[in-house]
Amino acid sequence: MTLPAFKQPTAEAYDQAAEPMPSYLLAQTGFSSWLNTRDHKRIGVMFYVAVLVSLMLGGVFALLFRLELLTPSRTIMDAVTYNRLFTWHGIVMVWLFLIPSIPNIFGNFILPIQIGARDLAFPKLNLASFYVYLLGAAIVLTGLMLGGTDTGWTFYTPYSESTPTTLFPVVFGVFVLGISSIFTGLNFIATVHMLRAQGLHWNRLPLFVWSIYATSIILVLATPVLGLSVILVGIDHVFHLGLFDPNVGGDPVLFQHLFWFYSHPAVYIMILPAMGVISEIVPSFAHRSPASYNAIALSSLGIAFIGFLTWGHHMFVAGISTLDAGIFGILSMFVAIFSAVKVFTWTATLYQGEIVFSTPLLYFFGFLFLFIFGGMTGVAVATQSLDVHWHDTYFVVAHFHFVMVGGSVTSFLAAAHYWFPKMFGRMYSERVGLLSATAVFIGFVLTFLPQFLLGNAGMPRRYYSYPPEYQWLHVLATGGAFLLGGSVILALGNLLVSLRYGPPAGRNPWDSRSFEWLTESPPPAHNFEQPPQLDRGAYDYQLTDEEAYVRTFPR
Amino acid sequence: MNYLAELVRLALFLPPQGSSLAREIDWLHFVVITCTLLGAFGIAASGGILCLRYRKRVDRDQTIRRRGVPAPLLWAELTVVLGLFGLFVAFWVVGYWQYVKIATPPADTYDVYVSGKQWMWKFAYPDGRHTTDTLYVPVNKPVRLILTSRDVIHSFFLPDFRVKHDVVPGRYTTLWFTAERPGTHRIFCAEYCGTWHSRMLGQVEVLSDVEFQRWLSEGEHERDFPLDPDMPLANAADSSLSTRGEQVAAAHGCLRCHTVDGSPYIGPTWAGLYQSRVPLEGAAPIDADVAYLTESMMDPLAKIRRGFAAVMPSYIGYLGPGDVGALVEYIKSLQHIAGGVRLAPAMPAGAASYVLPDTGPTPIAPPAGESGQPREQPKRTLPADARDQAPLPQPAPAATEQPQLQRPVPLQDGKQP
Numbered sequence: 001m002t003l004p005a006f007k008q009p010t011a012e013a014y015d016q017a018a019e020p021m022p023s024y025l026l027a028q029t030g031f032s033s034w035l036n037t038r039d040h041k042r043i044g045v046m047f048y049v050a051v052l053v054s055l056m057l058g059g060v061f062a063l064l065f066r067l068e069l070l071t072p073s074r075t076i077m078d079a080v081t082y083n084r085l086f087t088w089h090g091i092v093m094v095w096l097f098l099i100p101s102i103p104n105i106f107g108n109f110i111l112p113i114q115i116g117a118r119d120l121a122f123p124k125l126n127l128a129s130f131y132v133y134l135l136g137a138a139i140v141l142t143g144l145m146l147g148g149t150d151t152g153w154t155f156y157t158p159y160s161e162s163t164p165t166t167l168f169p170v171v172f173g174v175f176v177l178g179i180s181s182i183f184t185g186l187n188f189i190a191t192v193h194m195l196r197a198q199g200l201h202w203n204r205l206p207l208f209v210w211s212i213y214a215t216s217i218i219l220v221l222a223t224p225v226l227g228l229s230v231i232l233v234g235i236d237h238v239f240h241l242g243l244f245d246p247n248v249g250g251d252p253v254l255f256q257h258l259f260w261f262y263s264h265p266a267v268y269i270m271i272l273p274a275m276g277v278i279s280e281i282v283p284s285f286a287h288r289s290p291a292s293y294n295a296i297a298l299s300s301l302g303i304a305f306i307g308f309l310t311w312g313h314h315m316f317v318a319g320i321s322t323l324d325a326g327i328f329g330i331l332s333m334f335v336a337i338f339s340a341v342k343v344f345t346w347t348a349t350l351y352q353g354e355i356v357f358s359t360p361l362l363y364f365f366g367f368l369f370l371f372i373f374g375g376m377t378g379v380a381v382a383t384q385s386l387d388v389h390w391h392d393t394y395f396v397v398a399h400f401h402f403v404m405v406g407g408s409v410t411s412f413l414a415a416a417h418y419w420f421p422k423m424f425g426r427m428y429s430e431r432v433g434l435l436s437a438t439a440v441f442i443g444f445v446l447t448f449l450p451q452f453l454l455g456n457a458g459m460p461r462r463y464y465s466y467p468p469e470y471q472w473l474h475v476l477a478t479g480g481a482f483l484l485g486g487s488v489i490l491a492l493g494n495l496l497v498s499l500r501y502g503p504p505a506g507r508n509p510w511d512s513r514s515f516e517w518l519t520e521s522p523p524p525a526h527n528f529e530q531p532p533q534l535d536r537g538a539y540d541y542q543l544t545d546e547e548a549y550v551r552t553f554p555r
Numbered sequence: 556m557n558y559l560a561e562l563v564r565l566a567l568f569l570p571p572q573g574s575s576l577a578r579e580i581d582w583l584h585f586v587v588i589t590c591t592l593l594g595a596f597g598i599a600a601s602g603g604i605l606c607l608r609y610r611k612r613v614d615r616d617q618t619i620r621r622r623g624v625p626a627p628l629l630w631a632e633l634t635v636v637l638g639l640f641g642l643f644v645a646f647w648v649v650g651y652w653q654y655v656k657i658a659t660p661p662a663d664t665y666d667v668y669v670s671g672k673q674w675m676w677k678f679a680y681p682d683g684r685h686t687t688d689t690l691y692v693p694v695n696k697p698v699r700l701i702l703t704s705r706d707v708i709h710s711f712f713l714p715d716f717r718v719k720h721d722v723v724p725g726r727y728t729t730l731w732f733t734a735e736r737p738g739t740h741r742i743f744c745a746e747y748c749g750t751w752h753s754r755m756l757g758q759v760e761v762l763s764d765v766e767f768q769r770w771l772s773e774g775e776h777e778r779d780f781p782l783d784p785d786m787p788l789a790n791a792a793d794s795s796l797s798t799r800g801e802q803v804a805a806a807h808g809c810l811r812c813h814t815v816d817g818s819p820y821i822g823p824t825w826a827g828l829y830q831s832r833v834p835l836e837g838a839a840p841i842d843a844d845v846a847y848l849t850e851s852m853m854d855p856l857a858k859i860r861r862g863f864a865a866v867m868p869s870y871i872g873y874l875g876p877g878d879v880g881a882l883v884e885y886i887k888s889l890q891h892i893a894g895g896v897r898l899a900p901a902m903p904a905g906a907a908s909y910v911l912p913d914t915g916p917t918p919i920a921p922p923a924g925e926s927g928q929p930r931e932q933p934k935r936t937l938p939a940d941a942r943d944q945a946p947l948p949q950p951a952p953a954a955t956e957q958p959q960l961q962r963p964v965p966l967q968d969g970k971q972p
């Protein structure tokens with residue numbers, strides 16, 4: 001069965017502007033016009049480049065240590081190198097890729113347009129956030145490469161205080177990256193409160209904005225705790241104060257509480273924006289409003305709130321009381337409820353839609369399966385007696401990669417395709433897009449499904465060598481990792497080639513009703529030629545494109 | 556029903572059910588995983604069906620879209636969400652109930668003190684015996700492990716028994732199990748603890764009542780293993796000092812870290828060490844003479860060999876003068892074995908092997924008369940005679956909770972150490 005191809009609109013008859021304003025890409029030229037820009041769209045594009053470099057770097061680390069795991073003992077590297085590589089992979093992927101990825105690229109670019117603003121509330125702070133990010137990334141990477149940090153991305157004390165490798169530059173870099181996160185979070189919160197277009201009430205706010213708003217709350221409230229606790233570990237490592245060292249009265253488990261107080265909400269920093277992307281893509285391609293706007297919007301806030309109260313589920317076997325474990329267990333279940341509300345609503349949105357099948361929607365289907373699987377195994381590891389067996393095994397590794405890669409990276413790629421026409425004014429190759437989306441899914445499942453089985457079998461994580469009977473599952477996972485890496489390269493290469501050779505996209509290639517599709521592709525420097533005055537919601541698919549336009553820009 | 560459970564267990568790659576708790580925990584596991592699979596496949600499939608059913612058709616007019624949004628059925632939403640919540644609460648109730656069971660040892664337990672150290676496990680039994688990396692327990696008797704660490708956080712993981720607990724320096728944590736049948740089970744360290752985290756392995760030998768009694772009595776005998784130079788050696792034929800040194804090395808766990816075949820491991824190899832030039836960390840290289848070897852046993856951190864971590868504990872007070880002399884003679888005897896070459900760190904043969912014997916429990920301690928013979932695998936199959944008296948931790952917790960690890964007093968019911 002072939003699905004009908006989507007016909008792209010060619011002419012915008014109602015676009016009366018005699019001389020269209022130049023796009024943000026052409027409004028100013030020259031290298032310094034980029035480095036000094038205050039334009040949220042250009043800053044978003046600069047983040048795009050930096051974050052993709054981080055993704056490649058983290059991916060190469062992962063492929064190297066997956067190669068090492070092909071055989072039960074030494075394959076290509078020694079244990080010291082292996083321990084460094086998984087540490088570098090974790091740190092780069094978490095702080096340099098996942099946390100800034102969707103908020104700082106697509107949040108930066110799309111959020112002001114979606115609320116009808118000319119820019120973010122604090123454009124200079126936005127640029128500062130980018131440079132602080134670069135500074136933090138430089139410090140972290142220098143520290144990792146020169147110091148050979150081998151603590152794992154979790155920096156568990158007291159090992160991290162006694163490791164013979166360098167630690168301070170790395171945690172200081174993470175601290176600096178945290179400042180960048182806080183800048184961005186503050187900026188988004190202020191922008192959503194202050195700069196919404198006339199008529200854009202809270203109950204009309206696009207769902208992507210809701211999820212970025214919820215993310216920003218976590219960024220602002222949780223990041224200081226992380227910054228402080230990792231800096232304490234760094235100071236301890238250098239000066240041997242013994243804050244977390246039991247030999248002089250410190251408590252190593254206290255560090256775990258502090259670390260997870262940030263790092264568990266940080267998981268929602270990574271997944272909430274991904275949910276926001278999905279909440280935009282599903283209505284756009286089903287051409288109908290979300291089955292329940294309130295359910296999606298409020299569950300984002302619910303996740304942001306409850307996410308602060310679940311950190312103890314990382315410590316069921318670390319020595320917390322059974323009462324604590326019980327409370328943290330049941331609170332963790334609520335996250336699954338809020339996530340399930342979203343999943344049901346997205347699926348129900350397809351009902352009676354007018355569905356056009358294209359690459360972002362295919363990524364959505366991959367996301368749907370992987371996220372439910374990852375989320376339900378999250379319920380499983382929050383079930384205390386089962387977690388006793390699974391804790392610190394490959395099962396947990398597989399679970400969070402299902403959520404972080406299957407959820408966040410899949411929707412990162414979905415967003416990259418979905419907003420590509422808006423950001424750069426050109427269409428990508430749909431055939432290559434569909435092919436790469438399929439390959440990403442297969443590669444992913446091949447990499448991480450065997451890791452669930454390894455975890456069941458008892459294989460602990462961060463093992464350089466392992467019992468030989470686990471080998472064939474590791475071989476599958478390594479093969480899948482290379483397929484996954486190759487297909488991500490294919491997907492991004494498709495976009496890169498289309499930057500130059502893609503056909504012009506037009507203003508609204510997806511026939512969407514969200515506000516960002518009402519401006520030109522790529523948008524002019526200040527987003528709109530006249531300020532929008534909204535007399536409709538972002539998902540009013542009962543209106544035609546022309547009616548929607550008129551009810552946004554009344555003449 | 557049991558066959559079915561066994562089939563599901565194999566399909567999920569779960570290890571054998573070695574403890575009394577494993578079977579009921581696995582039942583919850585099966586239910587949770589089944590729900591996960593049903594949820595993921597069910598919703599993804601219904602999404603796919605909806606996508607085909609409502610795909611955009613060229614011939615369809617815009618009436619559906621013009622009709623607007625179908626009102627969401629509130630009762631349907633609530634039913635689904637509340638139903639799901641009920642399911643999760645059910646998981647939680649059963650899981651929490653089992654978790655409390657895992658955390659609460661029964662009254663009458665056999666207690667073993669466990670201390671983790673980079674990168675080995677040491678077990679101290681109620682009657683004062685010690686073993687390294689192999690834990691001997693009786694079958695069908697609740698065993699409580701009292702865990703602590705000398706350096707960093709480790710995690711004591713018994714996959715076959717479905718139990719695990721972090722081993723934290725400065726704290727004592729507990730873990731218990733009842734092994735259901737004799738056999739051998741793996742011990743993993745599950746919390747990342749440094750370079751050789753993946754070699755921090757051990758095994759549990761579950762012994763039948765008869766064998767455990769035999770081990771207990773032989774263990775008593777083993778404690779008189781003649782390491783003291785004033786005592787006669789059991790086997791006069793092997794009475795050379797270097798042979799004695801080999802026994803001392805095996806008994807004190809030296810060979811856990813030092814190899815005798817030239818391959819570097821956690822510590823420097825002994826092969827070719829004597830009289831060789833030793834590069835030091837932050838100091839000029841020196842010759843490995845008798846003084847250096849002795850100092851390295853008594854104050855290992857004084858001179859750290861370049862490329863090795865400062866992890867060796869001091870053996871001062873644990874090795875008598877005769878033992879030290881025997882060890883030095885043993886290291887001397889290895890002088891002409893090719894060593895000192897910086898090979899790739901590889902496992903020395905027989906050390907920390909992942910391959911567990913599948914022929915039931917390993918042979919328990921040989922009679923003292925045979926113990927003088929060289930062993931092929933001095934580490935793994937180190938039997939119960941390992942009188943491991945390496946220094947034990949003094950991590951400085953509150954004085955009230957510091958048990959006598961040297962000679963643990965058997966705990967009375969319900970009393971904390």
